[in-house]
Amino acid sequence: xxxxxxxxxxxxxxxxxxxxxxxxxxxxxxxxxxxSLIKKILTAAIWAPSAHNRxxxxxxxxxxxxxxxxxxxxxGKRLRKDLEADQIDQxxxxxxxxxxxxxxxxxxxxxxxxxxxxxxxxxxxxxRQENETIMAIQSTAMAGQNxxxxxxxxxxxxxxxxxxxxxxxxxxxVLNLPQDWEPQGxxxxxxxxxxxxxxxxxxxxxALFIREKST
Numbered sequence: 001x002x003x004x005x006x007x008x009x010x011x012x013x014x015x016x017x018x019x020x021x022x023x024x025x026x027x028x029x030x031x032x033x034x035x036s037l038i039k040k041i042l043t044a045a046i047w048a049p050s051a052h053n054r055x056x057x058x059x060x061x062x063x064x065x066x067x068x069x070x071x072x073x074x075x076g077k078r079l080r081k082d083l084e085a086d087q088i089d090q091x092x093x094x095x096x097x098x099x100x101x102x103x104x105x106x107x108x109x110x111x112x113x114x115x116x117x118x119x120x121x122x123x124x125x126x127x128r129q130e131n132e133t134i135m136a137i138q139s140t141a142m143a144g145q146n147x148x149x150x151x152x153x154x155x156x157x158x159x160x161x162x163x164x165x166x167x168x169x170x171x172x173x174v175l176n177l178p179q180d181w182e183p184q185g186x187x188x189x190x191x192x193x194x195x196x197x198x199x200x201x202x203x204x205x206x207a208l209f210i211r212e213k214s215t
Contacts, residue, residue: 038061058181062109075163075170114181140184
């Protein structure tokens with residue numbers, strides 16, 4: 001292994017192995033994922049820790065090909081508009097939009113992860129209120145991580161896409177979401193049609209230990 005990569009030789013239990021072997025999968029087989037398995041994966045997701053135990057995560061599972069295509073088409077329109085505003089070459093824009101369309105519509109399952117602040121605390125202090133929002137976002141992200149790890153444990157591949165953050169209004173309209181649901185990410189899901197290997201930078205380059213001083 002590269003000397004700049006994290007050492008994975010310490011894996012000694014199933015949970016750690018699942019964490020370290022999960023990869024972002026972008027190509028899937030045509031095999032459908034049973035509803036019963038999707039529900040098992042989502043059940044694991046909702047057991048993530050959450051601020052005040054308010055459980056702000058919300059999920060929309062999309063397997064309807066017509067809805068998937070409409071969602072991606074509308075998101076693609078927004079992507080194209082944003083890239084044109086950035087004065088990106090038109091050929092590059094069309095390639096980017098087409099790649100996103102194929103990547104998302106070819107996934108058997110889409111899971112939109114949203115958060116709701118409806119049960120979170122309310123403060124008059126704007127800074128504390130912003131912190132409360134961040135806590136809801138963090139809680140929702142942890143549910144997403146649970147979801148992807150659970151999926152991997154069942155042999156299902158996933159990939160988290162941040163695209164909904166750039167067009168939340170479009171996503172809410174297409175999927176007819178409740179007003180308080182705020183899109184955070186789109187997870188593609190299915191049986192993997194590819195395998196990947198990835199490394200990590202060394203732990204020493206990313207962690208600081210503040211230890212008790214010896215006397």
